[in-house]
Amino acid sequence: MQAMQYKVGLPADYEMGIIRDRVLNNGSKTDGFTDLLFKAYLITDKSSGDLQNSYSPLYVWKQTEGMNKFIFDGFFDNIIGSFGWQNIEIGVTQTVNLSESFPKSKYVLEEYHDIPEAAALNGFEFKAESYDDMLGQVTIYNPDKWKYATFSFFENRPQDTDKKIYTILHLSLDK
Template identity: 25%
Template sequence: MQYEIVLPADYDMAIVERRIAERGTATDDWPGLGLKAYAVRRAGRHGSAVNAYAPFYFWRDPAGLNSFLYGPFRSIATDFGRPPVRHWIGAALHRSGDVTATPVFATREVRALPPHTPPGPAVEEVLGALHVGAGAHCEAVAVDPHRWEVVRHTLWTEPPSRLDPSWTCFDVLHVSAPHLAELPTGRLW
């Protein structure tokens, strides 16, 4: 899942950075959480036109997601208003060699599935272009069957040397990964 709180271009992102520094460890042992990347976008950095706080999560089970949304998420809603929360059905997860390295960068790619195309082959095509290796920490591919979109979230231990213009890029300020090792890997169907 991911929510993105877009902030004014002149917003002092040090406020968000402080929030993450003070509260980020609260999810370091969250039940049911595979991984949370405390991600931000900054206007003028990596092609971003906006400032945003946009964490994303890989959940081990719906109970963990529910306990977060119906509990601590209220502080987000109180401080920033209640943002829409995107959620997808997992299609694959791949971890690279050194998952103990700390991710500092993330990319998101969203691709609409072509109309009248069976979803399986379209998802397989995305899976064939994974970034395993070359600085990638882990990567999740998921599907929104309402919009028929495939999303690929990749965490990187360093920004890639080439940024694809179709990617949305994020700086990662903290990662909580209490149950990452327990998430199933590979193709999930």
């Protein structure tokens, strides 16, 4: 499996209702999309206490064919048309652990880590926090950047954390 994410930074005074309406009206179009395990429509909203406004959907693909279809068969053109040219971060899934309650997820906590240069990678351990009320967790690595990210999913907003938290506007799942 592989994952992709593009992060659209938006101005501090951007009306986030535009993104909310966009997802409300179009989010279900990726429900059951070819080879898509899930797509989490993620935002941060300055008016809700986040540091910035952003739209940062996260996709986990079961096969590359579906990802290729999304990027090159006109679907990503909607992003280009609305937000301009965006870099897509691509990574390999190291772990995907989703509970039966995963569809109830409303928030995602994002944590980034370095993969340090070493004489050997045999035995390298991906570290990920475990949370009692977690509904799922995905770890994605990118050997081009020697970094990995862990995305932890929750029904209720995690408290007392200095880590980046996204709100999920819609969760598209495979059928």
